[in-house]
Amino acid sequence: MAEQTQIVIRWWHFALIGVMILMFVMFAAGLGRDTRFIPSPLIGKPAYDFKLKQLRADKEISLSDFKGTAVVLNFWASWCVACRDEHHVLLESAKKYTGKPVQFLGVNSKDTKKAAIGFMEQRGFFPYPSVVDGQGRLGLEYGVYGMPETFFINEKGIIVAKHIGALTPEIVEKNIGLTGALEQRAVSISDDASSKKEVRQ
Amino acid sequence: MNGSLIEIGLGATSIALVLSVAAVVLSFLSLQRGAPAFLHSARHAMILNALLITLGCFTIVWSFVIKDFSVLYVAQNSNSQLPLLYRLTALWGAHEGSLMLWLWFLASFTAIAVLVHWKSHPLSMPYVIMTLAGLQFGFLVFILFLSNPFIEVHPAMPDGRDLNPLLQDPGLAFHPPTLYMGYVAFSVPFAFAIAALARGQSGREWVVTTRRWTLFAWVALTSGILLGGYWAYYELGWGGYWAWDPVENASLMPWLTGTAFLHSIMAQDQRNLFQTWNVFLIITTFGLSLLGTFLVRSGVLTSVHSFAADPGRGAYILGFLIVVSVISYGLLIWRGNRLVGPHKVSNLVSRESALLYNNLMFVAAAVIVLTGTLYPLAIEILTGERVSVAAPYFNKVMAPLMLGIVLLMGLGPLIPWRKSNFAKLRKQFALPAGLAVAIAIIAYFLGATDIIAMLAIGLIGFVFAATMMDIIAAVKANMRVTERSWSRSLSSLAMNNQRRYGGFIVHLGTLVLIIGVVGSAFFKEEATVTLKPGDQVISGPYVLTYKAITPQKGPNYTERMAFFEWKKDDGTTGTLTPSKRHYPVTSTVTTEASILSTMLGDLYVVLGNEHGKEEVTTRVFWNPLVNWIWIGWLIVLLGVFFAMTKKAPKIVTQPKEALA
Amino acid sequence: MRVSIKIIIAALFVMSAPIAGQAQDANPAKAETAAPKVQVESRLERQVRNIASLLRCPVCQGESVYDSHADVAVEMKTLIAEKITAGETTEQILTYFKDRYGNYILMEPPAEGLHWVIWIFPGFMALLGAMFLVQHLRSSAKAEQQRFEEQAKSKEAPGEIEELSL
Known part of the structure; x- marks a missing residue:
């Protein structure tokens, strides 16, 4: 029992230790991340142009109507829980960016008109139009996984950012900054110079 | 009874935490000071822990029974409308309770191991207790500080949130406990492996004990996996039983390495070979069981089955996993070479090398499943891209390996120990091989055009023929010598070689199971059709007529149930009633498949969307031979039982080894 | 197909079975097609299945689009x-989804x-494992042979402990 044999170093010792370290590093790196985040291949590509009926008006809207301004395209539905969480963020942001070259646009997907209007009646109407995307076909064009998802499109019609899940004021501000809409027109719009700095930051 | 009961459970579990620490310290002291009294105390602590944790589990179960919604876990996972059976099984309906069940198995197996092996393994016992108590400690900390099922809410909730509807199924009453039993039972051989490394020897008695525990764990894990498949088959409604989901993969990995161990331990038993390798396999098997827990509960991988993901919990389990691996693999590296005996494999064609080929395949299979499961994670960390590795990938890469394993199943058991050669093999296997080729060719002309299907069918024939020929030859030889009838010869042969014949039965059961897998994977018919009342669909040998769809009401759900009449070509008829259920409390919809199950195959009907006017989209499957999977499983159980009823050889402990 | 399955099964166990299987061919549905309408899966439906089985349901994260009942999956179908x-060809349709959802939408990573x-x-590893194993077995067989010869020479019990490098 007492005699000590030396440790004999073998190649598999290194293999075993290597594999273990590799796995544990990978798990540790994997722990903190958001599993819901899936990068979109559409970033940097032209946004799909559509022509759809509005939720609260009979006129059709198409994305190309807003050429020249940045567009915040928000997919939502009355049954989606996170849409309730981000509702006030959208209201406030839309108000904050009035008068700036940023157009908010809602896409009401896989919903009924009655439920969607009821949702807004209860929580406040969006100060911008929403289009109706009946069975979610537009959602497929935009590679929408679940709702809510928000696309940030620059004035040239290129998608510059996508956010999955509920928006926060910071996320809206950061991504609108990415569209470059505020930098260009900052000269002509004088009332809020401070926001420009924040955005560039 | 009110809130105070659950407090008793919390108290009992907290004392168990203290006792687990005490047991580790006491068994350590018993080694240090050579004082057996300490070890006696550690033993009592472990037995007491089993009782305390049983009490802890009981208080949760009882809270479910009396619908005590002041207990958070009860309020989250049951409802006043929930039937009693599901209130009982709700213990493992979510994360916290599942861990409690896990811990209960660990504590029970520890107590059993301590009681049963106390006399026969006096020198290993301190290490065994230390390891198992350490594992208990790890899980107790996790339960009490990160996943506490004893939390109360005041005032009590008026009603509970109901159990996940997918889990409201009789199949789920048995699947998780059996699976956990398998996972946890590997902890005992693991503890003995640690003891072997610490002591620098793994003798005859070590082989017997670890083999028995591993066999028990293996059979539980096999059953757990198959029950899970059975549950998925009739509850999830997509016509299949195995989806290569990360959680399923997590249970398959320890099964694969555990199976490898059960084979290679034979070489240690018979020829004193592979000692270090066997210890490595046990450690890896238990490590993979823990890894399964980590993958399911940390949120590192997403899966349909995932429990509430929580990075804090994930970090803890990862830490636990690292501690366990560093200690066990560290010991293996440090002292593994002490276990090595003087012998080596002496021939490339021999039973022992066949066992190594077997091990290569099983371990390779485990590695492939592991890499496939972790690949999306690795890619995301390296490049940020998200990819999926799902069923089509695993089916492609695993099929050839499985064929190799089936081939070895026929060859291995019939090759003699020590030495054989290719000439002998040719003679022994010429007839079965010819038969296999003939069967494969026949299968091809009858429609099995897929190369894998063809090979699989040929190999199944080969293994069956080879095994049968071997048994028949043995029986004939026995009859010649003893002049008995063939049945008495066979039974005396089997009873005198219980492990060998038990193994044959297990292999035969596996073969039957594989026939079911091949049948349902390669010869499945499926159709999606939209039906009006009166319309018919043909599936397999059946004609299915859609009659009507009506609303029904269950205890805690409402459903739309469709009525189908089936008619077989032999004139028999019957009804099938697939339905869609709506659970109002959780506001979820489940589809309930309706299955006509026969030996030849299953007629499987699932409802899709309704389009008004009783028009409904329906998926109809003809799944040939699915039942053979479950029958194969029963034969496997029988074989294991047959092999295990052999009394363990009594090992007389030498006086100098005895502790007291 | 139906008939052939039966025959295969039979052939596996009773070598003379092919005759038994053929008798069951007669399908009552073919005879009585007159009254009720027999719905058969259309070619289109089958093509949809083949393609939808290669796509992963974006919200279910385990099932294929074909197997899923989720709204998105239904719309995708x-x-x-x-x-x-x-x-459009299968290739074009898969590319359509890949361009919008990324490789994540495919059930297996593209090669x-x-x-x-x-x-x-998998192949690389199996090959490496097999090569290593055969190498190991060769060397240990040689070592065993030597030990045997030495033992025969000296007629001593095996003294030193050899290493097994597995």
Whole structure:
């Protein structure tokens, strides 16, 4: 029992230790991340142009109507829980960016008109139009996984950012900054110079 | 009874935490000071822990029974409308309770191991207790500080949130406990492996004990996996039983390495070979069981089955996993070479090398499943891209390996120990091989055009023929010598070689199971059709007529149930009633498949969307031979039982080894 | 197909079975097609299945689009059907989804770029394992042979402990 044999170093010792370290590093790196985040291949590509009926008006809207301004395209539905969480963020942001070259646009997907209007009646109407995307076909064009998802499109019609899940004021501000809409027109719009700095930051 | 009961459970579990620490310290002291009294105390602590944790589990179960919604876990996972059976099984309906069940198995197996092996393994016992108590400690900390099922809410909730509807199924009453039993039972051989490394020897008695525990764990894990498949088959409604989901993969990995161990331990038993390798396999098997827990509960991988993901919990389990691996693999590296005996494999064609080929395949299979499961994670960390590795990938890469394993199943058991050669093999296997080729060719002309299907069918024939020929030859030889009838010869042969014949039965059961897998994977018919009342669909040998769809009401759900009449070509008829259920409390919809199950195959009907006017989209499957999977499983159980009823050889402990 | 399965099964166990299987061929449905309408899965539906089985349901994260009942998956199946009707190939339809959802939408990584790794790895590993194993067995057989010879020479019990490098 007492005699000590030396440790004999073998190649598999290194293999075993290597594999273990590799796995544990990978798990540790994997722990903190958001599993819901899936990068979109559409970033940097032209946004799909559509022509759809509005939720609260009979006129059709198409994305190309807003050429020249940045567009915040928000997919939502009355049954989606996170849409309730981000509702006030959208209201406030839309108000904050009035008068700036940023157009908010809602896409009401896989919903009924009655439920969607009821949702807004209860929580406040969006100060911008929403289009109706009946069975979610537009959602497929935009590679929408679940709702809510928000696309940030620059004035040239290129998608510059996508956010999955509920928006926060910071996320809206950061991504609108990415569209470059505020930098260009900052000269002509004088009332809020401070926001420009924040955005560039 | 009110809130105070659950407090008793919390108290009992907290004392168990203290006792687990005490047991580790006491068994350590018993080694240090050579004082057996300490070890006696550690033993009592472990037995007491089993009782305390049983009490802890009981208080949760009882809270479910009396619908005590002041207990958070009860309020989250049951409802006043929930039937009693599901209130009982709700213990493992979510994360916290599942861990409690896990811990209960660990504590029970520890107590059993301590009681049963106390006399026969006096020198290993301190290490065994230390390891198992350490594992208990790890899980107790996790339960009490990160996943506490004893939390109360005041005032009590008026009603509970109901159990996940997918889990409201009789199949789920048995699947998780059996699976956990398998996972946890590997902890005992693991503890003995640690003891072997610490002591620098793994003798005859070590082989017997670890083999028995591993066999028990293996059979539980096999059953757990198959029950899970059975549950998925009739509850999830997509016509299949195995989806290569990360959680399923997590249970398959320890099964694969555990199976490898059960084979290679034979070489240690018979020829004193592979000692270090066997210890490595046990450690890896238990490590993979823990890894399964980590993958399911940390949120590192997403899966349909995932429990509430929580990075804090994930970090803890990862830490636990690292501690366990560093200690066990560290010991293996440090002292593994002490276990090595003087012998080596002496021939490339021999039973022992066949066992190594077997091990290569099983371990390779485990590695492939592991890499496939972790690949999306690795890619995301390296490049940020998200990819999926799902069923089509695993089916492609695993099929050839499985064929190799089936081939070895026929060859291995019939090759003699020590030495054989290719000439002998040719003679022994010429007839079965010819038969296999003939069967494969026949299968091809009858429609099995897929190369894998063809090979699989040929190999199944080969293994069956080879095994049968071997048994028949043995029986004939026995009859010649003893002049008995063939049945008495066979039974005396089997009873005198219980492990060998038990193994044959297990292999035969596996073969039957594989026939079911091949049948349902390669010869499945499926159709999606939209039906009006009166319309018919043909599936397999059946004609299915859609009659009507009506609303029904269950205890805690409402459903739309469709009525189908089936008619077989032999004139028999019957009804099938697939339905869609709506659970109002959780506001979820489940589809309930309706299955006509026969030996030849299953007629499987699932409802899709309704389009008004009783028009409904329906998926109809003809799944040939699915039942053979479950029958194969029963034969496997029988074989294991047959092999295990052999009394363990009594090992007389030498006086100098005895502790007291 | 139906008949052949039966025959295969029978052939596996009773070598003379093919005759037994054929008798059951007669299908009552074929005879009584007159009254009720027999619905058969359309070619389109089958094509949809083949394509939708290769796509992963974006919200379910384990099931294929074909197996899923989720709204997105249902809409995807409708779109696939439309695209097939419009004459698009499987390749084109898969690319359509890949361009919008990324590789995540495919049930298995495409064999391109870095993803070759996952496709080559199993074969590579099996080969490496087999090579190593045979090498190990050869050397240990040799060592065993030597030991045997030495033992025969000196007629001593095996003294030193040899290493097993597995």
